Amino acid sequence: MTDYNDQSNLQQRPALATQAIKTAIYNGDEVRLKALLTNEVFDELEKNHFVELAKESGNTNIVKLLEDTPATP
Template identity: 50%
Template sequence: MTDYNDNSKLKHDPESNMQALKTAIADGKVQRIKALLTNLLFDEIQKSYLIKLAEHSGNSEIINLIKGAPAKP
């Protein structure tokens, strides 16, 4: 079982983490999303895109996680 709370396994490249986040949203992996959100700060456009992606997945927990994530203007 993968330990998504182990930050040592997260890459420190924002672009890679963003791609990993999009994949986790599409796959419905809530714990992975939580771990990735601790290391990312989006701008409003990125956050809007991720919310739409989460809404497309239909998972309300994921939608709320993304909506609650901080974003820079």
């Protein structure tokens, strides 16, 4: 079983971090999402993807949180 909050595991496996972020978005888990976004910098495409997922879920707080996350062009 994978512990999505294990930071060393998430840093070594970027796909795991992406899945954990998507899961937090779908579940509306703002606290977990904030923890997962700590020290994350996405590219614009990835960030836009996460924002769109959040908009589909209808949670405006998560949308705002993701929109405020830094991204590289």
